[in-house]
Amino acid sequence: MTLPQTVPFLGWSWNDLLFLVLATALLGTALMVVLGRNIIRSGLWMIACFATLAGVYALLGTPLVAAAQVLVYIGAISVLILFAIMLTQTKGGPAALVFHHQAWAAAIAAVVLGTLLALVVTSTEWPLAGEYAATSVRAIAQLLFSDYVLPFEIVGVLLLAAVIGGVFLAKRDEPRDEPHGERPE
Amino acid sequence: MTLTRSWSRLTPAGKIVVPLLAIVVALTVALLLGMVTGIVPAITGAVLDTLEANVGIVRFVVAILAVLLFTIPTAFIVGYLELKAIAFMNLRLGPNRVGPWGTLAAAFHGFKILAKEDFTPTGADVPVFTLAPAVVFLAPVLAFLVLPFAPGLFGQDMNIALLYFFAMGGLGVVGLMMAGWSSFNKYSLLGALRAAAQIISYEIPLTLSVVGLILLAGTLSLNQIVLNQQGSFLDWYVWQQPLGFAIFFIAATAEGNRTPFDLTEADSEIVAGFATEYSGMRFGFFYFAEYVNVFLLSALTVVLYFGGWLAPIDIGAVLHQVGLTFDPALDPGSLGLGLLLGILIVPPLAIVALALPFWAFRSGLPFWKALVVGFLLFNVIAAGATLLWAVASFEVVEGLLWFMAKTYVFVAILVWMRATLPRVRIDQLMGFAWKWLLPAALVNLFVTALALIVIDAVKG
Numbered sequence: 169m170t171l172p173q174t175v176p177f178l179g180w181s182w183n184d185l186l187f188l189v190l191a192t193a194l195l196g197t198a199l200m201v202v203l204g205r206n207i208i209r210s211g212l213w214m215i216a217c218f219a220t221l222a223g224v225y226a227l228l229g230t231p232l233v234a235a236a237q238v239l240v241y242i243g244a245i246s247v248l249i250l251f252a253i254m255l256t257q258t259k260g261g262p263a264a265l266v267f268h269h270q271a272w273a274a275a276i277a278a279v280v281l282g283t284l285l286a287l288v289v290t291s292t293e294w295p296l297a298g299e300y301a302a303t304s305v306r307a308i309a310q311l312l313f314s315d316y317v318l319p320f321e322i323v324g325v326l327l328l329a330a331v332i333g334g335v336f337l338a339k340r341d342e343p344r345d346e347p348h349g350e351r352p353e
Numbered sequence: 354m355t356l357t358r359s360w361s362r363l364t365p366a367g368k369i370v371v372p373l374l375a376i377v378v379a380l381t382v383a384l385l386l387g388m389v390t391g392i393v394p395a396i397t398g399a400v401l402d403t404l405e406a407n408v409g410i411v412r413f414v415v416a417i418l419a420v421l422l423f424t425i426p427t428a429f430i431v432g433y434l435e436l437k438a439i440a441f442m443n444l445r446l447g448p449n450r451v452g453p454w455g456t457l458a459a460a461f462h463g464f465k466i467l468a469k470e471d472f473t474p475t476g477a478d479v480p481v482f483t484l485a486p487a488v489v490f491l492a493p494v495l496a497f498l499v500l501p502f503a504p505g506l507f508g509q510d511m512n513i514a515l516l517y518f519f520a521m522g523g524l525g526v527v528g529l530m531m532a533g534w535s536s537f538n539k540y541s542l543l544g545a546l547r548a549a550a551q552i553i554s555y556e557i558p559l560t561l562s563v564v565g566l567i568l569l570a571g572t573l574s575l576n577q578i579v580l581n582q583q584g585s586f587l588d589w590y591v592w593q594q595p596l597g598f599a600i601f602f603i604a605a606t607a608e609g610n611r612t613p614f615d616l617t618e619a620d621s622e623i624v625a626g627f628a629t630e631y632s633g634m635r636f637g638f639f640y641f642a643e644y645v646n647v648f649l650l651s652a653l654t655v656v657l658y659f660g661g662w663l664a665p666i667d668i669g670a671v672l673h674q675v676g677l678t679f680d681p682a683l684d685p686g687s688l689g690l691g692l693l694l695g696i697l698i699v700p701p702l703a704i705v706a707l708a709l710p711f712w713a714f715r716s717g718l719p720f721w722k723a724l725v726v727g728f729l730l731f732n733v734i735a736a737g738a739t740l741l742w743a744v745a746s747f748e749v750v751e752g753l754l755w756f757m758a759k760t761y762v763f764v765a766i767l768v769w770m771r772a773t774l775p776r777v778r779i780d781q782l783m784g785f786a787w788k789w790l791l792p793a794a795l796v797n798l799f800v801t802a803l804a805l806i807v808i809d810a811v812k813g
Contacts (some may be wrong), residue, residue: 208534212481215527235516243523244553250530251549254542305512305573 186227194220207253215246232305364471364633416508420497424645431644433459434761435768442772463637471633474537481535486631486638488528493645496521500652501576503662503752514575515567518653519560522608525642526552529617529627532639536630544626547779548617552608554783558790559604562597565801566590566657579661586665591658596797598658600790605650607786610643612771616779651763652756659759662752704731 175185197217204210218241225234312320363371387393404411433448436458440447448455473479496518498508511517526549533545569590570578582589591598607614618626628639655661708727712720743750777785 206478208478209481212527212531231511232513232516235513235520238520239516239523242527243520243556247523247526247530247549247553250527250534251546251553254530254534254546 183227187224190220190223190227194224208250211246211250211253214249215242218242218246232308367471413509416498420508421494423497424494424641427648428641428644429459429463431647431764432462432640434764435644435771438765438768439772442769466637466640467634469633471635472630474630476537477630478535478537481531482630483635485528485532485535486635486642488531489525490528490638490642490645492521492523492525492528493642493649495524496649497645499575500649501579501656501661502756503749506749506753507576510574510576512572512574515563515573515578518575519556522649523552523556525646532631533627536627538630540623540625540629541627543623544617544629547623548610548627551610551614551616551782551786554786555604555607555614555790558600558786558794559608561791561794561798562600562604563657564794565597565797566594568798568801568805569593575656575661579656579663582660582663585667586660589658589660594658594797594801596793597801598654600794600797601657602654604786604790605654606767606770607782609646609650609767611647611767613774613777614782615776616782621776647764647767648760651760651767654763655756655759661759662756664751664755700731700735703734704728707731707734 174181178185180188194217197213197220200213201210201217204213218237222234222237222242225231225237360368384393433456437447437455448458451457451461473482499511499514499517501507501510529548529552530545533541533543533548536542566578567573570581572578572581578590610617616622616626618628623629628636631639704724704727706727707730708720708723711726712718712723715723740750744754
């Protein structure tokens with residue numbers, strides 16, 4: 169006896185059900201990110217949100233993108249954000265977010281963004297959801313290093329410029345008065 | 354009344370575990386009743402058919418369970434190894450009270466941790482504080498899923514296994530940061546910040562050092578990488594990627610927070626780092642995760658650079674050269690009634706035969722004690738013979754044995770490093786990663802790519 173091809177009583181395919189569960193979790197965690205008052209908790213919810221998004225990618229047949237999502241967004245970016253928050257925040261400080269008092273500006277921004285998204289969604293010609301076809305790593309690599317090699321390189325240069333800019337901004341202009349590590353000869 | 358009181362005394366973890374235990378007990382009772390009344394044997398066939406029809410799901414569930422269960426003995430063995438090996442290097446005896454040579458010491462540590470109070474500090478962020486050890490433990494367990502132990506013995510053979518492995522390995526740092534932040538303790542926070550800085554910095558040379566190997570292998574699947582190294586030990590990737598191996602091993606040590614890079618829990622500076630406020634089984638999870646991580650990193654080193662489950666030399670071919678041919682195709686069924694006779698008669702005879710010399714040459718040894726010695730010896734010999742037969746007959750057993758042997762060599766090296774090397778300073782640690790390991794990894798990648806192009810040009 170195999171499992172039924174569709175969800176019993178509902179008639180959906182299992183992938184649709186899984187997508188629905190993941191999408192609900194995704195939206196729920198995303199709401200938790202913006203609705204919570206504790207900024208560290210918000211960061212942790214963001215990690216959960218990224219993890220569910222990786223699940224959606226895996227469901228769509230792109231395990232490579234899912235793994236990259238976990239590796240880059242959870243393992244590096246979120247951790248760096250948490251790192252920055254932990255370095256700058258104290259528990260004795262205000263628990264509420266600083267941007268909490270700008271409700272009017274936020275409302276305007278939300279309305280503008282909502283209109284923009286609605287325009288984009290209605291004007292785009294959506295392709296029908298076809299089969300959940302798996303994309304092989306080899307195919308992605310072929311495309312990335314043949315047809316899209318120029319954008320790929322440009323992104324690389326852009327990131328390098330960002331790194332150099334970051335180092336330049338973070339660097340002190342003058343050497344410290346009392347260097348701890350090495351003594352000036 | 355008593356029930357409500359005992360329920361309210363349970364820790365949050367206990368409130369989860371006790372209902373689970375009740376479910377397990379209820380299931381066991383139901384199973385026994387089913388066996389007695391004959392319902393279970395009647396539906397066994399249908400259940401087996403269902404399982405067979407959904408073999409993918411079954412395989413996944415079994416793999417997850419096996420991996421989860423495998424972490425427990427692994428953690429105990431690595432923990433005992435660490436206690437004993439460091440004791441020998443320090444000219445101490447080490448654990449010697451529980452079990453022969455203190456082998457049960459690590460297991461009793463586990464029981465002790467289970468019995469300890471599960472304490473939560475005032476001001477802690479309780480949900481995050483409770484979840485953090487689970488996240489830390491989850492990361493290595495998930496990474497185990499793609500590790501090939503032997504031919505055909507792996508959880509999932511993904512074609513992005515290596516990427517998945519690094520992605521899961523990077524999850525652990527989230528747990529460390531959760532633990533450090535939620536403890537409401539400045540040493541914990543310092544430990545967490547160190548962990549984040551260190552693991553993110555060392556993840557870059559770790560990943561880059563493997564890229565050269567991926568160029569050679571042409572695949573990200575760990576299973577395929579092992580298969581690519583078939584042949585003798587000269588075909589292992591360590592000879593083609595010596596620099597890559599060195600960078601990988603150093604960076605892996607730092608990823609696993611092992612000495613000399615264990616700044617996240619440097620007890621002389623920040624008490625115990627992220628784990629300062631933890632006690633009881635929550636601390637036990639950190640402990641577990643560390644030892645599982647040690648095994649995991651050693652295993653990945655073996656898979657990538659030392660041929661995984663492959664034997665260093667083809668023993669069968671060597672024996673054939675010498676003239677010895679060992680035919681393991683011994684079918685127990687072919688012996689017929691003789692097998693039964695052998696099972697009945699050989700053990701007592703062998704035990705007595707083994708006991709006799711002890712009784713004869715050790716004066717003052719009562720015969721029953723000699724018999725006990727003979728029984729133990731016979732068990733050891735029988736187990737050894739069975740193992741030898743299994744190794745010769747089944748590729749999986751042989752592969753698993755080689756894999757475990759190689760992995761434990763690297764576990765021993767990590768323990769040795771912990772006993773010998775002093776801890777580095779935080780600025781040395783970061784400087785080393787960015788100024789030495791990262792350029793070295795880039796050089797390794799560049800030279801490998803160049804060599805591949807040159808070889809291709811010469812050949813083509």
